[in-house]
Amino acid sequence: MEAMISLMIGVLTATGVYLVLRARTFPVVLGLTLLSYGVNLFLFAMGRLRVGAPAVIGSGDSYADPLPQALVLTAIVIGFAMTAFTIMLALRARAELGNDHVDGRG
16 A cells, blocks of 8 residues: 555656646646645655544544645645646736747747
8 A cells, every 4th residue: 555655656746747847838737736746645645544543633542643634635725726827827828928838939
């Protein structure tokens, strides 16, 4: 289980970094999204993956740490809003400049 989570974090991060280094805006937006998914998965895994454990201290002998879960939930909401903003910014730049290069030159 831990190896699969580590592999997924590595694949998401590597793909995100590769796409961020592209010269077009939409692969950059997709790369930032994949990179944020990798970071969210990393934060979630830092809370120790436990199956069937409550997230509240005192409900059982073993519990899941609720802080990484709260951080990931907040990061998902903020990431969605930033992705929507970045897509609208990229569409506006494409309409103004006529291309979708990151540096604005065609």
